[in-house]
Amino acid sequence: MNPTFRDLIAENKRNSALLVLIFCLFTAAVALILALGIVALLDPKAVAQLRWGEALWAGGIAAVLALLFSLLGYYRGDRFILAVSGARRIRHADDPELFNVVEEMAIAAGIPMPEVYQIDDPALNAFATGRDPQHAAVAITTGLRRQLTRDELQGVIAHEISHIRNYDIRLMLLMAVLVGTVVMLSDFFWQIVRSGGGRRTTDSKDEGGSGPFGLIVFLLAVMLALVAPILAQIIQFAVSRQREYLADASAVELTRYPQGLANALRKLQGDTAVLRTANRGIAHLFIANPIKKFQERAESVFASHPPLKDRIARLEALIHSK
Amino acid sequence: MEPWLIITVIVVGVLVLAGIAVYNGLVSKKVETENAWSQIDVQLKRRHDLIPNLVETVKGYAAHEKETLEKVIQARNAAITAHGIAAQAQAENALTSTLKTLFAVAEAYPDLKANQSFLGLQEELTATENRISFARQHYNDVVSQYNAALMRFPANIVANLFGFRQVEFFQLDAAEMAAVRQAPQVKF
Numbered sequence: 001m002n003p004t005f006r007d008l009i010a011e012n013k014r015n016s017a018l019l020v021l022i023f024c025l026f027t028a029a030v031a032l033i034l035a036l037g038i039v040a041l042l043d044p045k046a047v048a049q050l051r052w053g054e055a056l057w058a059g060g061i062a063a064v065l066a067l068l069f070s071l072l073g074y075y076r077g078d079r080f081i082l083a084v085s086g087a088r089r090i091r092h093a094d095d096p097e098l099f100n101v102v103e104e105m106a107i108a109a110g111i112p113m114p115e116v117y118q119i120d121d122p123a124l125n126a127f128a129t130g131r132d133p134q135h136a137a138v139a140i141t142t143g144l145r146r147q148l149t150r151d152e153l154q155g156v157i158a159h160e161i162s163h164i165r166n167y168d169i170r171l172m173l174l175m176a177v178l179v180g181t182v183v184m185l186s187d188f189f190w191q192i193v194r195s196g197g198g199r200r201t202t203d204s205k206d207e208g209g210s211g212p213f214g215l216i217v218f219l220l221a222v223m224l225a226l227v228a229p230i231l232a233q234i235i236q237f238a239v240s241r242q243r244e245y246l247a248d249a250s251a252v253e254l255t256r257y258p259q260g261l262a263n264a265l266r267k268l269q270g271d272t273a274v275l276r277t278a279n280r281g282i283a284h285l286f287i288a289n290p291i292k293k294f295q296e297r298a299e300s301v302f303a304s305h306p307p308l309k310d311r312i313a314r315l316e317a318l319i320h321s322k
Numbered sequence: 323m324e325p326w327l328i329i330t331v332i333v334v335g336v337l338v339l340a341g342i343a344v345y346n347g348l349v350s351k352k353v354e355t356e357n358a359w360s361q362i363d364v365q366l367k368r369r370h371d372l373i374p375n376l377v378e379t380v381k382g383y384a385a386h387e388k389e390t391l392e393k394v395i396q397a398r399n400a401a402i403t404a405h406g407i408a409a410q411a412q413a414e415n416a417l418t419s420t421l422k423t424l425f426a427v428a429e430a431y432p433d434l435k436a437n438q439s440f441l442g443l444q445e446e447l448t449a450t451e452n453r454i455s456f457a458r459q460h461y462n463d464v465v466s467q468y469n470a471a472l473m474r475f476p477a478n479i480v481a482n483l484f485g486f487r488q489v490e491f492f493q494l495d496a497a498e499m500a501a502v503r504q505a506p507q508v509k510f
Contacts, residue, residue, distance in 0.1 A: 096442065100449030107365070108456035110358060110464065256459070 012167035015239075016174055023178045024066045030182065030228055031062030034189045037221020041193060066181060073177030074170075078129040078137060081176070085127070087117035087139040094118075098145060101153050102138060105161040108254040114138050114164060118145070124271040127286040128160035129169050136164040147267055155251060155261025159287055162250030168243045175236045182232040186225040193222075241306045248311055252318055262315040269308045344480045351468040355489050358461040362492075365453040366401070366414060372450060373398045373421075376443045380424065383434035390427050394420045411492075414454075421447065458492045465489045 035058035073080075092099045099116060106113050114130065117139035124144040130136030138160045148156065163169050252258045268288045288305055377391050397417040404413035425444065428434050435441075469488045472481045480486075 096445055097449075100445065100452070104449060104452045104456050107361060107453050108460050110354075110361075110460045254456075 009165075009167050012171050016167070016171045019171065019174050019178065020067075020070045023070060023174070023181075024063045026178075027066035027181060027185065028059040028063035030185055030224060032056065032059030033217070033224050034185060034221050035059065035062075036217045037189065037225075038192050040215070040218040040221070062185075069177055069181050070174060073173060073180075074131055077173045077177060078131065078135065078169075081129050081173075082117055082137060082139060085119055085139065086121070087119050087137075090116055090118050095145070097150065098140070098153065098157075101150065101157050102161070105154065105158045105254055108158070109161050109165040111136075111161065111165050114161070118142060124268050125286045125288060126156050126160055128163045129173060130164060131170050131173060132167065133164050136169060138164070143271075144268075148264055151257065151260035152264035152267065154255050155257070155264045156287060158251035158254040159247050159261060161254065162247040163243070166243075166246065166250060168247065172240065172243070175239065179229070179232045179236050183229045186229050189221065189225045244305050244311065245314065248315060252315065258315045258318040262312050262319065265308050265312050265315070269312070340476075341480055344477050345484065348468075348471060348477060348481060348484075348486055351464070351471055352486065352489075354464045355461070355468050358457070358464045362454065362457040362461055365450060365457045366410075369417070369447065369450045369454065370398055370402055372443065372446055376424075376440075376447065379437065379440050379443060380428060380434065383437065383440075384427065384431050387424075387427050390420075390424055394424050396420075418451070462491050465491055 090098075095116075095118070102116055103113050111133035114128070114133075114136040115138075117137055119125075119139055119141045121141045122143040123141055124147060126138065126140040126144055128136060128138045138157065140156070144156070145153070163172075248261060251261050255261070265288070271288075286305075288308060373394060377394060380387070380391060394417075397413070397420040401410070401413040401417045404410040428440070471477055472486055472488060
């Protein structure tokens with residue numbers, strides 16, 4: 001197991017860089033087609049006259065904006081996520097045991113001590129965020145904190161520390177930016193379609209239709225606006241699910257005690273409370289899926305996490321192999 | 323220039339560059355093992371610093387357990403002054419066992435067990451014991467990576483050339499091994 005986590009880190013760093021590149025190109029393409037779609041909607045003649053210049057401009061500006069969003073997400077995204085989830089930073093004196101456990105796991109992983117946050121919520125959950133081990137934070141809900149024994153807490157924190165050490169946090173942070181931007185773009189498109197729709201019908205009466213080309217572009221844009229956000233999220237959740245298994249395995253490598261995390265996951269399994277502050281944009285960051293209606297069909301492509309019973313089974317296998 | 327000369331120069335250049343990359347990789351792995359080792363010392367020192375407070379707190383409730391307290395202080399001083407890896411490990415083990423005795427003795431004093439600062443110190447000491455074992459575990463992890471890197475081809479050639487040596491693991495005795503595997507909070 002030992003040599004693989006280095007490969008994993010290298011892979012995560014590579015994927016993060018690749019993600020930003022693809023994200024910029026993807027956003028540019030989406031923006032280009034959506035822009036053409038908007039042009040087709042508002043002024044069908046413009047598309048017929050092939051005003052590619054303006055559309056390319058729109059794509060270029062979108063790519064630059066995407067890059068700016070990536071940079072912003074990279075440097076400030078962790079603060080944003082912590083703020084959105086209602087996390088409050090705590091000090092050693094507030095919860096010495098929690099701090100000690102976090103520090104123990106940071107030592108075992110050979111990374112600096114991350115910041116520790118608490119979320120005042122009865123739901124059982126925890127997450128880690130940041131851009132690298134030097135700029136990282138772990139957050140845990142008060143509900144989970146109260147229910148876990150020291151061993152179980154150690155398992156959960158080891159899982160989060162593994163996300164930090166393995167650079168999962170960076171990849172996930174950029175993923176969140178990607179999905180957020182794509183969703184925003186398509187929302188923006190729908191808003192224009194809705195407000196411009198009325199004008200279009202009157203225009204086309206006068207002009208006698210925009211011709212098949214304008215219609216095709218418009219339909220393509222509609223399809224993209226529908227499909228792109230879903231596609232982005234499917235990719236995000238697929239990546240996230242895989243990371244969860246890896247983080248569980250790395251956690252055991254740190255604690256050398258699979259039972260602790262297995263017991264903690266069993267407690268999460270029994271939890272029915274929904275995290276108040278959770279939304280789909282940050283769901284993939286948590287140790288277990290915070291949105292419970294997805295849990296029932298957790299094997300589907302829309303699940304940010306693998307089913308808990310699978311994760312527990314894998315940990316049990318480790319316990320019995322010892 | 324002769325074409326074979328150019329080819330030779332290119333081949334030698336590539337080999338030198340590859341050699342430098344491998345060398346630097348080995349150096350950073352070596353530094354990592356050294357860092358991991360010093361991290362163990364940091365945690366050991368932390369434990370030494372906690373003990374005077376603990377002894378003071380226990381004294382207030384269980385003054386006639388003088389012998390046990392003396393032993394803890396002696397073991398602590400021995401651990402601080404111990405030199406060499408083997409002697410240090412032995413002194414630290416002795417300190418661990420005197421601390422175990424102290425916490426076992428404390429069980430007989432309900433007032434002491436209910437004391438907030440005693441409970442706090444107990445948590446801190448438990449955590450420090452854990453930190454020590456996790457720091458050792460991390461040390462062994464990076465040592466095993468370094469040692470494996472030394473043996474791999476072609477790094478082994480560079481390693482032989484520049485005298486990189488295998489680093490020794492931190493050895494735990496059987497009793498300590500069992501303690502590491504156990505649930506941490508029942509250690510005392």
